[in-house]
Amino acid sequence: MAKPLREVLLVRKIIRAYQERLTARGRYLLWTVMVLGVLGLDTRRNQVFKLFAVAAAIFLVAALFAFLPRPKVHLECRLPLRAAALTPLPVTARVMSRVRGFHRDLCLTFPRPLKWGSSIVFKPQQTFFAPAPDGATDIKVEFQALRRGQYLLRGPSVRATDPLRLALTRDVTLPDQILLVYPRFYSMEDFLVPAGRRYQPGGIPLASSTGDAIEFVGTREYREGDPLKNIHWRSWARLGEPVVKEYQEEYFCRIAVILDTFLSAKPTPAEERAFEAAISVTASIADFFSRGEYVVDILAAGPDVYEVSAGRSLAYLENILDVLACLEPCPQPPFQAIGPSLFEKLAQTTTVVAVLLDWDSRREQFLRRVTALGAAVRVLVVHEGPTREPWQSVGLDLGELSLMTPADVERSLTAST
Numbered sequence: 292m293a294k295p296l297r298e299v300l301l302v303r304k305i306i307r308a309y310q311e312r313l314t315a316r317g318r319y320l321l322w323t324v325m326v327l328g329v330l331g332l333d334t335r336r337n338q339v340f341k342l343f344a345v346a347a348a349i350f351l352v353a354a355l356f357a358f359l360p361r362p363k364v365h366l367e368c369r370l371p372l373r374a375a376a377l378t379p380l381p382v383t384a385r386v387m388s389r390v391r392g393f394h395r396d397l398c399l400t401f402p403r404p405l406k407w408g409s410s411i412v413f414k415p416q417q418t419f420f421a422p423a424p425d426g427a428t429d430i431k432v433e434f435q436a437l438r439r440g441q442y443l444l445r446g447p448s449v450r451a452t453d454p455l456r457l458a459l460t461r462d463v464t465l466p467d468q469i470l471l472v473y474p475r476f477y478s479m480e481d482f483l484v485p486a487g488r489r490y491q492p493g494g495i496p497l498a499s500s501t502g503d504a505i506e507f508v509g510t511r512e513y514r515e516g517d518p519l520k521n522i523h524w525r526s527w528a529r530l531g532e533p534v535v536k537e538y539q540e541e542y543f544c545r546i547a548v549i550l551d552t553f554l555s556a557k558p559t560p561a562e563e564r565a566f567e568a569a570i571s572v573t574a575s576i577a578d579f580f581s582r583g584e585y586v587v588d589i590l591a592a593g594p595d596v597y598e599v600s601a602g603r604s605l606a607y608l609e610n611i612l613d614v615l616a617c618l619e620p621c622p623q624p625p626f627q628a629i630g631p632s633l634f635e636k637l638a639q640t641t642t643v644v645a646v647l648l649d650w651d652s653r654r655e656q657f658l659r660r661v662t663a664l665g666a667a668v669r670v671l672v673v674h675e676g677p678t679r680e681p682w683q684s685v686g687l688d689l690g691e692l693s694l695m696t697p698a699d700v701e702r703s704l705t706a707s708t
Contacts, residue, residue, distance in 0.1 A: 312357045314398065314417065317457035320350050353457035361461040362397055362451040363389045364422060368465060370444055371434065373609065375473045379435045382413070386420075386449055387427045395451045397422055398459055399430050402445040410437045411444070411470075419456055436472040439570070441617050444470045473612040474567070476574035477707035484546065484642050485667035485690060510534050547588045547640040547666075548576055549633075551647040551654070554620035561675040561697075565648055568700035569673040570615050573646050575703075577615075581608045588640065596633055624653060634664065642667045649674055650682040658689055671695060 313321065324346045331340035368384035384399055397420055401413035414433045422428050436442070446465030452458065510523050513533030526534035550573045554562055580587040590598055597614045637643060643666045647654055650672050662668055668690030672682060675696055682692055 311400075311402075311462075312459050314452065314456055314459060316455070317350070317353065320346060320353075320457055324350050349455070350457065353453045353455055355458075356451070356453040356460060357458045359451065359460045361463050362395070362449060364397065364449055364463055365389055366447065366449050366463050366465060368447050370447075370468060371470065372468070373471045373473065373612075374434070374436050376436055376439045376475050379433050382432050382434045384430045384432070384447055385427050386422055386430070388422050388424060391424055396420070396454070396456065398450050398452050398456070399447060400450070400462075401432065401434075401447050404442045404444055407438070407440060407442065410440070411435075411442060412437065419452065436470070439472045439474040439567075439616050442470040442472065444468050471613055471616045473616050474570045474574050475704050476571050476578055477703045479575055479579040482576060482579045484644060484669045509537050511537050544584075544642060545586045545588065545640045546580055546642045546644060547590050547637055548573060548580075549590050549643060549645045550615075550618070551645070551649075552618065552621045553624050553648060554622065556622045558620065562648070564697040565673050565675055566620055568695070568697040569646050569648055570618060571700055571704060572671060572673055572695065574612060574615050576644060576646070577611045578608055581611070587611075588636065590633060590636065596636070598636065634660065637661055637666060638664050640666050642669070644669045645671070647672045647674075650678040651680045655680075655685065655689070662689060673697065673700065 309318065309321075324343065327339055327343035327346055331337065331343045334340050365387045366384065367387075368382065370382060371380055374380055382401075386397065386399065399418045399420065401416055403409070403416075404411055412435045414435075418430050418432065420428060420430060445467050448462035448464035450459035450462045452460070510526050511534070513522070513535050517535045521535040523534045523536045550569060552566070554566055558566070577587060588598055590596060597618070599610045599614050643658075643661050645658060645661075645668065647670060658668055658670065670690060670692040672678060672692065672694045673696070674694065678694075682694065685692055
């Protein structure tokens with residue numbers, strides 16, 4: 292077992308050296324040398340071996356530069372910690388020389404992540420430049436993530452190169468970092484939900500970090516048992532009898548947005564598009580409610596219950612998007628697995644907005660249990676083509692139902708950009 296392991300490690304080192312120690316021009320030259328070497332095997336019938344000798348000599352001389360020490364420079368570059376899918380961002384790297392005098396040409400490289408590497412694009416990915424001898428050199432590139440998710444961004448690196456820019460030396464590199472790419476979402480001007488009112492223990496002070504101030508409605512005469520801290524001293528001095536401040540009990544709308552994550556073990560491209568569209572719709576709804584006077588619980592249905600609250604100073608929209616950025620489909624029907632803990636939380640909500648990927652009896656039964664808890668329901672089904680069971684026949688007692696296709700969501704996203 293040890294010998295195959297060593298062989299695997301050796302192959303990985305060769306591949307890594309090919310990707311990191313050769314420029315695009317150097318890789319083309321290497322393949323040219325290999326092709327000319329095959330064509331020039333018969334030295335009696337053709338003269339291709341002469342071209343092979345010239346190309347191989349150039350490549351070997353350039354390869355000697357790969358063994359030179361790393362450049363004496365200092366690299367600074369702040370990569371984004373969070374980004375939105377398909378939204379280009381400017382990135383600036385600063386290279387400062389630590390020595391004076393002659394400098395070879397340098398190459399700044401932004402490596403792709405090991406996972407989903409094609410989804411992260413730097414334009415340009417490699418930049419050749421001559422460093423300023425007594426100052427800093429700024430290189431600007433454009434960064435763009437093509438899909439949502441969590442990425443491990445490999446740190447950018449600076450290497451010196453040979454005069455023909457074929458091979459690269461050892462690098463000065465920055466540490467890796469985590470990047471969260473948010474799903475695309477659009478700004479909703481209005482989103483109607485059925486009104487629901489339910490008393491929340493603690494009222495507004497519990498749902499806000501602004502202090503103990505609640506709604507002051509007036510004053511009244513003192514009654515036995517009233518706390519002394521509620522005495523309105525100015526009114527007492529004016530009227531000559533104890534007067535206390537009176538507050539109004541606060542009711543507010545607590546909304547749960549439930550995202551259906553159930554997909555088959557081998558989803559079709561249409562199902563995957565619907566899943567991503569449903570996540571964009573959920574993010575758009577969360578953005579709408581986080582800008583209003585609501586307390587929003589995002590409960591993503593799946594094997595686990597993801598709960599993030601936003602609004603009334605409980606959290607920020609970024610906390611909700613952090614969950615949606617990393618959300619993966621669930622291959623098992625999630626509503627049965629998370630039922631007890633989810634219904635316990637839904638008992639405290641006034642309104643439920645459900646974003647579903649399809650419509651069938653299981654989902655209908657789940658929503659009827661939600662309505663039995665006293666919460667008002669609004670349902671959006673994001674699906675391509677006809678649903679498994681007709682949703683139009685559902686009675687009005689379940690709440691308002693509407694259907695969106697991934698194309699509808701894409702049009703809304705395009706119009707919002």
